[in-house]
Amino acid sequence: MFQEARPIWPTGLSEAMNVTSGIRARFQADPRTPALVRVTASSRYRLYVNGLFCGHGPATGPHGYYRVDEWELTPYLSGGANYVAIETAGYNVNSFYTLDEPSFVQAEIEQGGRIAAATGSASQPFDVFVLPERVRRVQRYSFQRAFLEAYALSPDVHDWRTSDAQPASPAQADAFAEKRLLTRRVSYPRFAVAAPRTVPATGTFAKAAVPPPPWRDRSIAGVGPDFKGFPLEGLALVPTDELGGLAMTGWNRNDRRYEGQALRLRAGETALLAFDRDLTGFIGTEFTVSAKSRIALTFDEILTEDGDVDHLRLGCANVIHIACEPGTYAFESFEPYTLQYLKVLVLEGDCRLTGCGIREYANPDADRGTFSSSDEGLNAIFEAARESFRQNAVDVFMDCPSRERAGWLCDSFFTARVEADLTGLSVIERNFFENYALPESFAYLPEGMLPMCYPADHNDGIFIPNWSLWFVLQLEEFRDRGGDEATIEALRPRVEALFRYFEGFRNEFGLLENLESWVFIEWSKANDFTGGINYPTNMLYAAALEAAGRIYGAEAYVEEAAYVKQTVREHAFDGSFFVDQAIEDEQGEIEITDHRTEVCQYYAAYFGIADATELPVWFDSLMRDFSPSRDKDAPFVADIGGIHPANAFVGYYLRMELLSRQGLSAQLLAEINAFFGKMAQRTGTLWEHNRTEASCNHGFASHVARALYRDALGIKSLSRKRGTLTVAFADNGLASCSGTMPTPDGDIALGWRVEGEAIHYRLSAPPGLTVEIENCSGKTLVRER
Template sequence: MKEQLFELAKPVWLQGKAEEIHIRAQFRAVFRCEEEEVKKAVCRVATSGIYNLFVNGRFVAYGPARAGKNHFRMDAVSIEPFIKKGVNVIALEVAGYYVNSYYLQCQPSFVQAEVLCGERVVCHTGGTDFIARINPYAVRKVMRYSFQRPMMEAYRYGGEEDGFMCAPDYSGEVFPQEIVEDKKIIERLAPYPEYESVQAQPVSYGEARPGYQPEEIWKERASKSMGPKLRGFPLEACEWNVVEEVQRFQYIASPGMLAGEALPNHHYQIYELPYNATGMVDFEAECASEMDLYCMFDEVLSQGDVALPRMGCVNVVKYHLAPGKYHLKFFEVYTMKYMKFIASGSDCTVKNVRMVEYKHHPVQLSLPVLNGNEKLQKIAAAAVESYRQNAVDLFTDCPSRERAGWLCDSFFTGRVEKLLTGQSLIERSFLENFLHEESYAFLPEGMLPMCYPSDHDDGNFIPNWALWLVVELEEYLARSGDRMLVDAFKDKVYRLFQYFKSFENCDGLLENLEQWVFLEWSRANDLTQDVNYPSNMLYSGALRAAGRLYDDGVLLERAKQVKEKILEQSWNGAFFTDNAVRQNGALVFPNESTEVCQYYAFFFDIATPKSHPKLFHTLLEEFGPERKQTKHYPEVAFANAFIGNYLRLDILSRYGYHKEVLQNIEGYFYYMAEKTGTLWEHDGDYASCDHGFASHVLYWLNKMC
């Protein structure tokens, strides 16, 4: 963890506003750059929130790379293509959310920035260079975007913009600033993202009749949960209830297409991107009368339309527009293939609709196994796209609903980073973040957060995911050689096992684990108490990994004992059973088996093809993508995409069943790649259709080359 120092910049914020919810602050400075310095221009910036950087009115960057509690990574963004000799304007818009989330931690707001031309600092925060204000167009009191992410976006524009963000001269009001306490600034490890632009095309339109009375108004989860454990504005305090507003239209599809770019009053138009993409929507709008313009969005269409409830997020941005022309861009990044513009109050021209993508820089991958197979080529392209959108500053589960750095997911994505880049920089950054806190608020001593950097004020955690971190550390060491980071985790690993020790029963198996015992989204999740054998299979694997990492024979022996007890209790002669329940002091065995339980057994070497040949060949030949059609073994509950199908494919790959792996990959993933150009969280499109772990398909394909 290398510290990064600013030369002159100090951390600042709007006076008295550092601990207020959702302050959208804007900072600007005017500077001169000499001709010989233009090619050496850099903006350094760090913040506890999210920033958008502009130079001379042009968008340059979104950030920062996230870090653990009380640590902040410094971006050093090249601004050479955007500056000119002479006078330039640099502007930062920073969202100080100051709410708990899975995306950003709740910390006092600040920004620290300086611009270098050549070796010279030409402007910096903390002096007189930067002036600041609250964004006068952003509506502050809005609902959260989701339970996992901070606030949605809504705007009120009164006409032409005032030039604060781009004009060399500005004489309007400013807000006083204050220098805040020094921050621990550290280096950014992840590569800087690309900002590619992809155009959207209109695909359908229809009426949006106002005054509609639906049978039920859908409400986002967070809006019903505001309180001490989930910070934000209660619904009654929000200036607009945008979620209800868009449900008060009756949407009636029209045949054909709109002629031109004019969107009539009380009509909508749906645009489509070439694939499911992540970034900031950018478009132009013009209206002759005061109006509301809504932009709804989603990854797939629901019955031919864009609908809010599918993802459970506030997938809508509202603009209240006075007459005028506007160039509008979302501040935050979201994920979508479809966007739906709704005009209410006036006709409106909407044109040049595009997405400014925010994702990992392009990667090169040559896989001879794909030659001539169009389906596999499409799946591989979707896997690359899923990786690029979920591996920017750290590994995320999805770039939409959460943008959170989840354990277990990271085990799989870490393999892909090494394959695609030859390095493990993002994985190192992801793992290093967990070291920034000695212990974690609201979690038991020794437990690790299920996703991080994040807040867990409700005390929730997944004990299984902490064990996956230990398993990942062993593979991370093998691919990176980073012994220093692995050794830095030793104390946390041993404290974690001390935590689990208190849940071991007289057989040495974990029993009655706390909180969210999670295996995957399937029937297996209903069979987690009292003694859950897949959890204990993972426990054995984590003990064995730690024993090898830290040369600890005691941990290796414990791993062996757990394995022996699982074999003794879980194996019924045909399948591994999922759990045992304690009744009157004794364990009783319901004898229910799930598909994913079998995969846990083989993945963590509780079983092998040699030790359990009949079961292995049953799984190989009679399970897989077609089992829902063949109805084989209906008593064994189906696995879901993550992690059951992934464990299955990894096991087949491990033991050299390459033909079956290719067949399974086509069966599991082609329909996803065909529909969205990305790979999904589940085996259906009822949740995220863009998940980072899904890029692991590339790892298996590469092993066959």
């Protein structure tokens, strides 16, 4: 992929924690001739051309592999001398976001077929620096991500990006052996800049009279051999300790529109800025200080009950610390963060804030699909689903774009569906599976087991065996979405090894028992019943066996699945509901408990252990007596028939699928409105739970877009592999609905309206799709041209 460039890093620092390097090339360019820069790195980089932001990366790759980006330079070039500057943060700590691999950067500039500069080149190298402005010895941002950002700035700090100025003494660079390189494949973000909507408040603060105990999250207290970072006693500063010792002394809540007006703040003063929705990207500020100053930027997705920012709400340090000499600055965070509210605090000195914004880091293809209905609440929920997807699917399916940025299995099963629906592609999903296929093995995990999230480091050896089974279910759907057979075949050894691993936990009944590590059903009481024989896990296991059998034509897997399903039916159904667990007593006998959860019932129905035909009374109760809203006041208290309530994920998402299967679209849409409506109104994104103590921007939650396409609009199913489209009209309570769903061959466009006892509709689909129309509405269908 590279013609001349070699991987390099400042000498002796490739394994040092939290080092930021800068490389710069000056070259003569003809702005009429196309030019590009190829770049990859470990861990993260950002690219400037003539002082203008151009890109951030690289796209995520697995251990030992690095994806190469190619950024178009031509729009940024001028005649004569041009400067390309690349900053790279080498973290060298284990995390769920960036991999603990030695730091390097590899880049080259090409124009007109000629290499103008290349790292490691003897004749036309990049200049190399260790950038001094980012403070190295700081606390981790979170358990799942690397370091908090802290800076010591001077007014000329960025001059090296646009001139021959030197930010530090030039550094010698080590050149390394060639890396294994991969294509990026996924689309490049657009990096649109969003400005705040309002300034809700300004205020004053001071040291608290009685400061609370300092925050000692595992990201600080847990540093050691298995969790890398700088020990507390060796930190240059601890911003969360300083901020934790402050208290607000007054607020001026004169909410006003933000239109770029200057905000003047002195020491002990703060300003709160609000964006129109939850956003993810790079926080930018422009400001002037007349004296030596220290500024803290804190942020979050929501405000506390008293209208403030709690920068520790998510269990991560939502703080950027800036110390600066007198002068004028244009600052932008190196890493992306998620926020709706930004709080600027002047700890020392002063600040004249003249600009603020977020450079978005999001999927650029998510706006291809459209949806509009007669229900404005559903329309807002669809847009919130789109927003959640675009921020959680840049180059891998993430759980959240904030505290983790981690590619979790199970979450990915649901988000991958949304990629296909909103973008017409499965490119991120292909990368996702390629990341799992390429490594020779996964360190710290038992042979055959798949990481619960990846690419990530799992030094503590923890894994979720259930999530590996969702991997198999997703792989089958990837094939139906038109996923390439080479990737599917490359994963056969992984799948076969996985089931060999599970064979070691089959008991005398053929069921999985006493699984290792973190057996996870969902965040509800169900997680208390995972020891011994966990029936929801076995239901999932049977479904994964069936899927593997269909993918690879392995009849033995299908037969095993049938046996497991039948055994679960016989053991787990108590005459009214399915129980969650059986355990071995002191005499070695298996005792079936009376532990019953709502989510266990959803597992049983979704994975075909029983259905409405076999157990009509049970199934009717499941659809009628349970709902997401029944547990809003007491979320983990057993109530209906001793059945412990479910939580959002995966329980309510499986419920939505079941309501759809039964044709209960009106009920489904009503439950969607009730559950997701407040989220769409409050943050413009969809949440991890139905409460705000966790992430308010979660990838799997975008799956509601699939439900709206299917159960409101009527695009019931699309198989790219088989070339079939099914459109189903139902009595769902809407007066009208329209939308487009993109495909690689063109858009599917559907619109309909109810007029009396007829549904008038228009439908267009790409050539080659076989279209089937189902009418369950009880009304006459009238097709219009």
